Amino acid sequence: MNGQYSAFADVAILEAVRTPWIDLGGALSQVSPIDLGIKVGREVLARAGIEPQAVDSVLAGSMAQASFDAYLLPRHIGLYSGVAQAVPALGVQRICATGFELLRQAAGQLQDGVQLALCVASESMSRNPIAAYTHRGGFRLGGEVQFKDFLWEALYDPAPGLDMIATADNLARRYGLGREAVDRYACASHQRALQAQRDGAWVDEVVAVDNQLFELEGYQPRGISLARRTAAVSEDSHPRPTDLASLKRLRAVHPGGVQTAGNSCAVVDGAAAALVGRASACTRPALARLLASAVVGVAPEFMGIGPAPAIRLLLQRSGLNLDDIGRFEINEAQAAQVLAVAHELELDSARLNVQGGSLALGHPLAATGLRLVMSLARQLRQHNLRYGIAAACVGGGQGMALLIENPAFRA
Numbered sequence: 241m242n243g244q245y246s247a248f249a250d251v252a253i254l255e256a257v258r259t260p261w262i263d264l265g266g267a268l269s270q271v272s273p274i275d276l277g278i279k280v281g282r283e284v285l286a287r288a289g290i291e292p293q294a295v296d297s298v299l300a301g302s303m304a305q306a307s308f309d310a311y312l313l314p315r316h317i318g319l320y321s322g323v324a325q326a327v328p329a330l331g332v333q334r335i336c337a338t339g340f341e342l343l344r345q346a347a348g349q350l351q352d353g354v355q356l357a358l359c360v361a362s363e364s365m366s367r368n369p370i371a372a373y374t375h376r377g378g379f380r381l382g383g384e385v386q387f388k389d390f391l392w393e394a395l396y397d398p399a400p401g402l403d404m405i406a407t408a409d410n411l412a413r414r415y416g417l418g419r420e421a422v423d424r425y426a427c428a429s430h431q432r433a434l435q436a437q438r439d440g441a442w443v444d445e446v447v448a449v450d451n452q453l454f455e456l457e458g459y460q461p462r463g464i465s466l467a468r469r470t471a472a473v474s475e476d477s478h479p480r481p482t483d484l485a486s487l488k489r490l491r492a493v494h495p496g497g498v499q500t501a502g503n504s505c506a507v508v509d510g511a512a513a514a515l516v517g518r519a520s521a522c523t524r525p526a527l528a529r530l531l532a533s534a535v536v537g538v539a540p541e542f543m544g545i546g547p548a549p550a551i552r553l554l555l556q557r558s559g560l561n562l563d564d565i566g567r568f569e570i571n572e573a574q575a576a577q578v579l580a581v582a583h584e585l586e587l588d589s590a591r592l593n594v595q596g597g598s599l600a601l602g603h604p605l606a607a608t609g610l611r612l613v614m615s616l617a618r619q620l621r622q623h624n625l626r627y628g629i630a631a632a633c634v635g636g637g638q639g640m641a642l643l644i645e646n647p648a649f650r651a
Contacts, residue, residue, distance in 0.1 A: 241536075241549070241552065241553045241556060242536065242537075243534055243535060243536035243537070243549065243550065243553045244534065244535050244536075245532065245533070245534045245553055245554070245557040246344060246347070246348070246532060246533045246534075247531065247532045247557070247558070248347040248350075248351070248530050248531060248532060248533075249351070250350070250518050250519050250520050251346075251347040251350055251351075251516065251517075251518070251519060251529065251530040251531075252516070252517055252518065252519035252522055252526035252527075252528065252529050252530065252647070253343070253514050253515070253516055253526060253527045253528045253529075253530055253613065253614075253617065253644070254288050254290070254514075254515040254516070254517050254522065254526050254527060255284050255287050255288035255514070255515050255527055256284060256445065256512065256513065256514035256515070256527055256610060256613065256614035256617070257280055257283050257284045257287055257445055257446070257447050257512070257513055257614070258280060258445055258446060258447070258510060258511065258512035258513070258607065258610065258611055258614065259276060259279065259280060259446070259447060259449050259473075259510045259511050259512070260446055260448075260449065260473050260474060260475050260476050260477065260510065261476045261477070261478060261506075261508040261509070261510040261601050261602040261604060261611075262473055262476075262477045262508055262509050262510065263477045263478050263506065263507070263508055263509075263602070264365055264366050264507040264508060264509070265366055266366075266467070266468075266473075266477055266508075266509070267449075267466045267467050267468060267470040267473045267477075268364070268366070268449065268466065268467070268473065268509040268510070269364070269366035269367070269467050269509060270366075270367075270465065270466075270467045271364065271449075271464050271465070271466070271467075271509070272306065272307040272309075272364065272367070272462075273302045273306050273307065273310075273313065273362035273363055273364045273367070273511065274307060274309065274310075274312070274313050274316050274317060274362070274462070275454065275462055275463060275464050276362045276364070276449070276464070276509070276510070276511035277300060277302070277313065277317040277360045277361075277362035277511050277513070278316070278317055278320040278321055278454050278462065279447070279449060279452075279464060279511065280360060280362070280447065280511045280512055280513035281317050281318070281320075281321030281358060281360050281513050282320075282321050282322065282454075283447045283513070284358070284513040284514065284515055285321065285322070285358070285515070288515050289524070290356070290515065292321055292322030292323050292324070293322070293323070293324050294355075294356050295318075295321075295323045295324070295327060295356050295357070295358045295515075296324075296327055296354055296355055296356055296357075297327065297328070297330075297346065297349050297354045297356070297357040297358070298314055298315075298317065298318035298321075298323055298327060298328070298329035298330070298357070298358050298360075299314070299329070299330050299332055299342045299345050299346055299349075299357060299358070299359045299360070300313055300314035300317045300318070300329065300330075300331060300332065300342075300359070300360040300361065300362070301331065301332040301333055301334075301338035301339070301341070301342055301360075301361045301362075301606040302331075302338075302361065302362050302363055302364075302606050303333065303335060303338065303363060303394075303605040303606050304363070304364070304365070304367070304368045304369070304390060304391070304394070304605075305369070306363075306364040306367035306368060306369070307364075307367065313331065313362070314329035314330055314331045314360075315329040316462070317329070317360050317362070318358065319456055319459075320454045320456050320462055321358065321360075323358060330345070332345055333606075334535075334634060334638070334640065335605060335634045335635050335636065335638075336571060336573065336603070336605055336608060336609070336632045336633065336634050336635065337535070337609055337632045337634045337638065337639075337640035338361055338605065338606035338607075338609060339359075339361045339512065339606060339607055339608055339609020339610035339611070339612070339613070340533065340609040340612075340613070340630065340632065340640045340641075340642050341535075341609070341640070342359040342360075342361060342514070342609070342610065343359060343514065343516060343530055343533075343609075343610075343613065343642060344533045344535075344642070345359075346359050346516035347516065347530050347533075350516065350517070350518060355517060355518065355521070356515065356516070356517045357515070357516045357517070358513065358515060359513065359514045359515070359516060359610070360511065360512070360513045361511065361512050361513075361606040361607040361609065361610050362510075362511035362512075362604075362606065362607060363509065363510065363511070363604035363605050363606045363607050364509050364604075365391060365507050365508060365509055365604060365605070366509050367509075368389075368390045368391035368394070369390050370387055370388070370389055370390065371387065371388065371390045372385075372386045372387045372388070373386070374386050391507075395635075397540050397543075397635060397636060399540050399636070400539075400540045400541040402540075402541055404543070404544075404573065404574070404635055405493045405494060405497070405499045405504060405574065406494055406497070407540070407541055407542060407543045407544055407577075408498075408499050408504075408544050408573070408574035408575075408576040408577045408580075409494055409496075409497035409498060409499055409576065410541055410542055411542055411544050411545060411576050411577055411580035412497070412498045412499075412576040412580070414542070414580070415576075415579070415580045415583050415584075417498060417576050417579055417580065417583075418498065419488075419492070419498045420488075421579065422498045422499070422503050422575040422576050422579065423484055423487040423488055423500075423502070423503055423575070424484060425503070425575045425578070425579055425599075426482075426487055426502060426503035426575045426599050427482055427483065427484045427487055428589075429572060429575070429593065429596045429597050429599040429600045430479060430480065430481075430482035430596065430599065430600040431482070431596070432593070432594060432595055432596035432600070433476075433479040433595060433596025433597070433600035433601055434479050434480070434481065434596075434600070435596075436595035436596060437475065437476065437479055441595050441615075441618075442475075442476070442595075442615070444618060445611075445614050445615065445618065446474070446475065446476070448472050448473065448474035449464060449466070449472060449473050449474075450464070450466070450471060450472035450473075451463075451464055451465055451466055451471070451472075452464050476508075476601050476602070477508075478506045478508060478600060478601060478602045479596065479600045479601060482502070482600075486502070487500070487502045487503060490502045490503075498575075498576055499574050499575070499576060503574065503575040503576075503599065504573070504574045504575070504599070505571075505572055505573050505574065505598040505599055505602065505603035506598065506599070506600070506601065506602035506603065507602065507603070508601070508602030508603065508604050509604055510602070510604040510607050510611075511604070511607055512607040512610035512611055512614070513610070514610055514613070514614065516530070519647070525647060525648060526647050527614065527617045527618070527621075528613070528616075528617035528620070528628075528644040528645065528646065528647065529644060529645040529646075529647050530642065530643075530644055531558065531627075531643045531644060531645050532554055532557070532558050532642070532643040533554070533640070533641070533642050533643070534550045534551070534553040534554035534557070534640070534641050535550060535638060535639070535640040535641075536549045536550045536553060536638065536639050536640075537637055537638050538637045538638065538639060539637055540636055540637035541637075542637075543633055543634065543635055543636060543637045543638070544573060544574060544576070544577030544578075544580060544581070544633045545577075545580055545581060545584060545633070545639070546632075546633040546634055546637065546638050546639020546640070547570050547571075547581045547631035547632060547633055547639045547640075547641060548580075548581045548584040548585050548639065549639055550631055550639035550640050550641040551568075551585060551629055551631055551639075551641045552585075553641075554629065554641045554642075554643050558643055560627065560643075562585065562586075562587070564626075564627055565591070565627050565628060565629050566591065566619075566620060566623065566625025566626060566627055566628055567591055567594065567616055567619050567620060567623075567625060567628045567629075568587060568591055568592045568593070568628070568629050568630075568631070569593060569597070569612040569613075569615060569616040569628070569629070569630040569631070570582075570592065570593060570597075570612075570630075570631045570632070571597065571598055571603065571608055571609075571612060571631070571632035571633065572593065572597035572598040572599045572603075573598065573603065573632075573633055575599060577633060578592075578593070578597070581631075581633075594619070595615060595619070608632065609630070609632060609640075609642075612630040612631075612632070613630045613642060613644065616628040616629075616630050616644060617644055617646070620644070620645075620646035620649070621646055621648055624646070624648075624649060624650055625646060625649070626645060626646055626649040627643065627644070627645055627646075628643075628644050628645075628646070629641055629642065629643055629644075630642050630644070
């Protein structure tokens with residue numbers, strides 16, 4: 241099977257945290273993704289009881305250039321998180337699988353001698369710019385003014401001439417998924433997420449964000465200033481009571497399609513961080529062992545099916561079967577997309593996205609992969625399950641999956 245497979249020995253995710261996912265234009269809308277990244281970078285080190293000076297690699301990812309100092313995102317996250325000045329920082333990008341790629345890169349670095357890697361993914365969808373790429377030389381009299389909404393335009397793939405919603409509609413047609421099935425899945429995602437929120441499922445992974453200053457001796461301070469006179473945010477803002485009748489009333493984005501605003505992922509801001517180190521060096525129980533990764537390419541016009549071949553490759557090379565996997569967390573870019581993957585793999589709903597997914601919580605592009613992994617790891621521990629797989633489709637036609645193991649599993 242084509243694709244890239246990597247197996248990892250002695251790699252552990254020591255700790256992982258995230259901010260609340262907050263709706264587009266909400267309390268995080270004016271905060272630079274760098275500052276959101278610093279927040280979770282500092283917090284994951286504190287939660288793990290590890291001194292920042294122990295970190296010897298910083299890996300960070302963010303999709304949109306949502307601040308004028310965006311080039312410096314990995315470096316500033318490391319420095320202002322307290323990591324030693326001599327420690328290098330690297331920017332990582334694989335669109336919706338960026339969070340997974342951070343962990344893959346960290347595991348590879350550990351095999352090359354790194355002892356502890358700080359992985360941070362941060363995304364401000366609200367600060368995606370209105371941009372023009374053709375006016376550096378000025379404006380011609382009567383010529384077209386080409387400023388466009390970066391966030392909107394970035395969802396369009398010019399190779400097949402389709403936006404991401406249309407690729408999910410393609411999968412709906414291929415797999416015979418009607419509007420009712422797609423809406424029912426979206427409704428279930430919202431209900432599962434609301435129940436998980438009520439049950440406190442994410443209390444251990446979510447860190448509250450408030451107005452604060454980040455100081456670095458000898459350098460200019462940075463900080464967080466929340467919008468709308470908000471003092472703090474402490475839980476995801478998008479999960480809400482949703483019923484099938486309400487979803488049915490929404491108009492499809494494309495004529496004849498099944499995808500709507502209600503059964504597609506929510507647009508949110510947020511950041512996540514994880515510490516990756518050697519399992520053999522752990523002085524306290526690790527969150528998970530990172531065993532393997534797989535990444536594949538698929539047709540851009542059917543990009544949403546990417547998790548299926550990635551999961552197949554992961555299982556094939558790892559010597560496992562679908563029945564060995566206790567939980568699957570597959571990113572819900574669109575309801576038709578995740579249903580197509582479930583259909584292709586013949587996954588049962590009892591093991592798939594049992595706490596809801598991005599349809600209900602939202603999808604801050606670079607950060608989602610880390611959320612999927614940290615939530616999956618905590619589910620495995622809670623239910624004494626051994627293996628879990630997190631996966632996502634990637635715009636342009638890719639799929640990526642990670643295999644993790646519960647280090648506390650008891651047979």
